[in-house]
Amino acid sequence: MELREAVRLSFTNIKSHKLRNILAVLSVTIGIAAVIAVVTMSKGFESSLLDVLTKDLLRANMISIAVEGSRSLFGADRVFTRRDVERVRAMPGVAAADVFAPVNGNPLKYKGRLISGANVRVTTSREIIPLDAGRFVEGPGEVVIGVAVARTICKRLLADELKAQGQEVDEEEIETRCEHPGRTPEIAQKILGQTVELTYIDSEKKVHRGEPLTVVGIVKESEFISSRNSYVSIDYQGFTETIEGEELPVFTGLVVSVADIEELEAVAQRLREYFDSYESDARKLIGDDKEIEVSTLKEIVDEIRQNFAQFTVWIGAVAVVALLVGMIGVMNIMLITVKERTREIGVMKATGATRGGVLRLFLTEAVFICVLGAVFGILAGIGLAEVFNRFTASLFEMDESIPLVFVWDWYAIAVITGMIVGIVSGLYPAWQAARVNPIEALRYE
Amino acid sequence: MSTNGIVHAEDLVKIYRMGKVDVKALDGVSLTIPEGEFLAIMGPSGSGKSTLMNLIGCLDKPTSGTLLVDGQDVGKLSDRRLARLRGRTIGFVFQTFNLIPRISALDNVLLPMGLVGAIPKSQRRRRAVRLLEQVGLGHRVTHMPNELSGGERQRVAIARALANDPKLLLADEPTGNLDTKTGRAILELFRELHRQGRTIVLVTHDPDVASCAERIVRLVDGKIVDVQVQPSAIERGTRVSVGQGQGQGAGGGGEGSRGAA
Numbered sequence: 001m002e003l004r005e006a007v008r009l010s011f012t013n014i015k016s017h018k019l020r021n022i023l024a025v026l027s028v029t030i031g032i033a034a035v036i037a038v039v040t041m042s043k044g045f046e047s048s049l050l051d052v053l054t055k056d057l058l059r060a061n062m063i064s065i066a067v068e069g070s071r072s073l074f075g076a077d078r079v080f081t082r083r084d085v086e087r088v089r090a091m092p093g094v095a096a097a098d099v100f101a102p103v104n105g106n107p108l109k110y111k112g113r114l115i116s117g118a119n120v121r122v123t124t125s126r127e128i129i130p131l132d133a134g135r136f137v138e139g140p141g142e143v144v145i146g147v148a149v150a151r152t153i154c155k156r157l158l159a160d161e162l163k164a165q166g167q168e169v170d171e172e173e174i175e176t177r178c179e180h181p182g183r184t185p186e187i188a189q190k191i192l193g194q195t196v197e198l199t200y201i202d203s204e205k206k207v208h209r210g211e212p213l214t215v216v217g218i219v220k221e222s223e224f225i226s227s228r229n230s231y232v233s234i235d236y237q238g239f240t241e242t243i244e245g246e247e248l249p250v251f252t253g254l255v256v257s258v259a260d261i262e263e264l265e266a267v268a269q270r271l272r273e274y275f276d277s278y279e280s281d282a283r284k285l286i287g288d289d290k291e292i293e294v295s296t297l298k299e300i301v302d303e304i305r306q307n308f309a310q311f312t313v314w315i316g317a318v319a320v321v322a323l324l325v326g327m328i329g330v331m332n333i334m335l336i337t338v339k340e341r342t343r344e345i346g347v348m349k350a351t352g353a354t355r356g357g358v359l360r361l362f363l364t365e366a367v368f369i370c371v372l373g374a375v376f377g378i379l380a381g382i383g384l385a386e387v388f389n390r391f392t393a394s395l396f397e398m399d400e401s402i403p404l405v406f407v408w409d410w411y412a413i414a415v416i417t418g419m420i421v422g423i424v425s426g427l428y429p430a431w432q433a434a435r436v437n438p439i440e441a442l443r444y445e
Numbered sequence: 446m447s448t449n450g451i452v453h454a455e456d457l458v459k460i461y462r463m464g465k466v467d468v469k470a471l472d473g474v475s476l477t478i479p480e481g482e483f484l485a486i487m488g489p490s491g492s493g494k495s496t497l498m499n500l501i502g503c504l505d506k507p508t509s510g511t512l513l514v515d516g517q518d519v520g521k522l523s524d525r526r527l528a529r530l531r532g533r534t535i536g537f538v539f540q541t542f543n544l545i546p547r548i549s550a551l552d553n554v555l556l557p558m559g560l561v562g563a564i565p566k567s568q569r570r571r572r573a574v575r576l577l578e579q580v581g582l583g584h585r586v587t588h589m590p591n592e593l594s595g596g597e598r599q600r601v602a603i604a605r606a607l608a609n610d611p612k613l614l615l616a617d618e619p620t621g622n623l624d625t626k627t628g629r630a631i632l633e634l635f636r637e638l639h640r641q642g643r644t645i646v647l648v649t650h651d652p653d654v655a656s657c658a659e660r661i662v663r664l665v666d667g668k669i670v671d672v673q674v675q676p677s678a679i680e681r682g683t684r685v686s687v688g689q690g691q692g693q694g695a696g697g698g699g700e701g702s703r704g705a706a
Contacts, residue, residue: 005559009548016547347543350504351557352532352609354525438504442539 006357010365013337020333021369027329028373028421029380031322032414036381036407038315041388043405046308050301051403052222060297061095061261062128063268065254065275067282068291074100074121075253077290078239081281082249087274088256093267095259098125099251104238105200108143108230109210110153112197118149120198120230122237128255129231132182134192134217140235143196144217147182147227153191153215154178182218191215201238203249243281250285268294323417326373327425334366334429338436345433346441359434366426367419374418378411451534451613451644452478452501457510459496459667470496472667473510478646480612483639485658486648493667495617498648502615503531515612532561536606540618542598544590550577550601551586557608564609576604580634596627603634607643614638616647620654632657 014021054060066075078101088097103120120143123129126136129144137144145153158174181187197210213232219225241250258267274280275292282292295303338345345358353361382404389402459471470493478484478501488494499505500512503519506527512519515534522530544553554573558564564572577586580600590598599619606614616635620628636657639645647658655661656675663671 005556008559009556012547012552343543344545347537347539347545348556348560349528350502350531350537351605352528352561354528356525357528357560439499442543 006361006364007368009361010368013341013365014369017337020336024330024333024369025373025376028323028326028370028418029377031319031326032374032377032418033380033384034322035315035319036378036410036414037384037388039312039407039410040382040385040405041402042308042311042315043407044385044389044402046304047405048402049304053300053304054297059257061258061264063256063258063264063271063294063296064300065256065271065292065294066252067286068293074123074255075251077286078102078241078250078252079282079285079292080251080254081241081243081285082251083243084275084281085251085254087280088254088271091267091270091274093258093260093263093270094256096257098123098128098255098257099234100125100253100255101237101239101249101251103198103200103232103236104202105198105208105236108145108149108213109197109199110156110194113156115149115152115196117228118146118152118230119226119228120200120232120236122234123231124234125255129225130220130222131217132180132220133185133188134215136217137231137233138216139233141213142216143198143213143230143232144219145191145196145215145230146219146225147180147221149196149228149230150181150191150218151178153194153196154181154187157190157194180221182221188218191218198232198236200236202236203238203240203247241281241285243284248281264296264298268296323421326370327421330366330369330373330421331425331429333369334362334426335432337365338362338429338433341433342436342441345436346438349436349438350442355434358436359430362430362433363423363426366430367422370418370422370425371415372418374414374421377418378414382406450477450479450482451515452476452646453511453513454500455511457497457500457512458508459493459500459505460508461496469667471500471507474664474667474669476662476669478613478644480644481639481642483636483645483657483659484647485655485661486646486664487650487652487655487661488664489650491666492664494648494650494664496667497664498615498617498646501613501646502535502537503527529561532557533563533609534611534613536609536611536614538599538602538606538614538616538619540621542590542595542602542622544598544601544605546590549587549589550582550593550604553590553601554604554608557605561609573604573608576607577601579607580604594627595623596630599623599627599631600634603631603638607638612644614643614645616645618649618651619647620649620651628654 065080067077067079080099085097085099088094100121100123103122105120107118108115108120126138129136131144134144155174155178158177159169162169177184178187181191192215194215195212196215198213199207199209200211201207219227219229219231221227237249239250240247256267256271258264271294275282275294278284286292348358386404389404393401454474454476457471457474458469461468461470472493474497486494486497496505500507500519501514503514506520514530517526517530519527519530545556548556551573554576555569558569558573574583574586577583580603582597582600582604585593585597590601593601614635619635620631623631632654635645635647647654649655659675661673661675662669663673
């Protein structure tokens with residue numbers, strides 16, 4: 001039988017038992033849709049994650065060093081001493097080493113009022129922290145503020161402005177206008193140049209009260225950087241540790257830049273060896289309990305990718321189960337169809353259809369149902385992913401939406417899987433149909 | 446081979462196994478059907494007429510004996526070749542019409558063309574319409590089977606049987622599900638097809654129906670017991686009483702035996 005005839009006959013059959021066949025299609029659709037949705041979402045997350053990581057934060061020639069388990073990319077444990085940093089800087093192949101550490105002090109104040117939850121960190125870096133507006137700090141007396149801090153300042157500024165003009169303060173409107181302070185040039189212009197006050201203790205245990213800092217920049221909104229963190233120059237460094245009788249400033253994280261990218265692995269290896277040995281102050285402070293993680297961007301990216309890949313494998317296993325269920329559904333429908341159409345098969349055989357022809361006819365039908373299911377599944381999966389992406393973005397008040405990634409290879413896999421499911425689920429029923437005895441079939445009521 | 450007629454059967458035996466018992470459905474039937482004949486096979490139920498029909502229709506193979514259909518030995522053909530022979534040489538008309546209910550009259554007629562592929566694609570549609578016109582259904586081409594009367598359905602079935610231009614038309618009780626008047630019209634259609642040169646084999650238990658045929662073969666218990674040449678169908682029609690060796694007599698068949706009678 002010609003394929004076109006088979007498809008046409010299958011189609012009329014599918015059309016004449018709409019509900020039943022829709023259910024059969026659905027049984028395949030659900031499995032495929034689930035897989036496509038999850039894969040699409042995970043690829044979206046992965047891409048937005050990697051995007052931020054690679055474009056905003058880390059460059060390919062950088063190596064980040066922090067104690068394991070620290071939730072911040074720039075570490076939490078204050079273990080790296082100035083001596084460590086100096087030694088790292090002296091290592092061959094190292095172009096620069098920037099440090100991160102919290103300020104030993106109180107949160108920021110703005111116009112005499114505390115900005116709650118505003119942490120201040122010192123850093124030597126001028127480029128690692130990405131900015132939405134302004135420039136990075138160049139010395140003492142300057143601060144780059146986090147988005148949350150900028151919002152607070154913005155709100156107070158706008159409220160004061162309105163009050164000064166004798167207008168009523170519409171909280172909601174202010175809230176909206178201050179949503180993205182760094183990205184709204186008009187707002188950013190107002191914030192830049194404002195003065196905040198910092199009370200802190202320096203490395204000589206001297207307390208500085210209400211030290212004025214000029215806002216020179218606003219940190220970029222990003223999942224990787226806390227919106228509460230503001231950054232000042234190394235001059236405000238205050239935490240120290242005493243090692244072998246010597247009191248040294250300590251830092252939570254180090255970011256090393258390599259001069260030649262070819263040497264990246266070699267430098268990373270040198271750093272690992274150094275921080276694994278008791279030669280380093282960090283190891284002396286931390287002991288043997290914790291690892292000090294030395295990660296290149298590639299490793300971080302690889303790790304993220306690997307996590308997602310593992311996730312995908314897990315999803316694959318779930319998908320197999322879902323497709324198995326779909327397969328049983330289609331097989332069931334096909335068996336019923338074959339039974340119902342026994343007479344028809346008899347007629348077809350009497351009018352010249354071969355066994356192979358009948359087999360192909362029913363296989364075509366099963367494959368048709370399953371491929372249809374796969375196509376609908378792909379579309380439903382994409383839709384589901386987009387809905388979920390938007391939901392997630394709004395739920396976590398993410399600044400940037402999660403991109404909808406089209407996973408073309410997975411669509412191909414889905415359609416091929418549909419075909420395979422169709423063939424597997426249709427084979428037995430089609431074989432049943434092919435071996436129908438036309439004499440008995442024509443007598444069949 | 447074709448000199449032996451479109452169907453040539455010699456000493457056909459068909460044994461069915463029903464549980465532990467062997468049932469001899471056909472017991473040494475010999476018969477030749479020349480091209481262009483209108484033959485009726487009669488007999489009570491269980492006489493083996495349907496079995497003979499299935500064998501002639503290449504739906505089944507004989508247990509022993511020789512059966513040539515259009516010169517091909519049915520017993521020796523593969524399933525595939527049998528299907529091909531069925532598709533190109535034989536057209537079936539059933540008592541219960543057996544139309545495919547989901548598709549239109551036209552598509553029902555087109556179906557065997559698609560299954561066999563003997564008719565060039567470009568001609569199929571035109572041919573199907575012409576066949577429906579020929580059976581008097583030119584105005585019902587796009588109707589679905591359930592929109593047609595019994596007689597009309599059987600006409601569609603006849604058009605379908607003719608789809609691949611078969612030499613032989615096999616009809617199994619084609620009027621069995623129709624009222625007398627409609628049945629007569631269908632028989633008239635068969636007669637018309639016969640006049641156009643088609644070979645027709647009609648299985649029936651109804652003497653009235655059988656009377657349309659040129660020759661009537663009667664089966665009882667798997668044996669041919671009587672061959673009757675119809676006076677109405679051909680002018681010098683003679684009833685041939687069959688005693689011993691009747692199989693042979695009928696088997697010699699065709700114009701020759703009639704001429705001799």
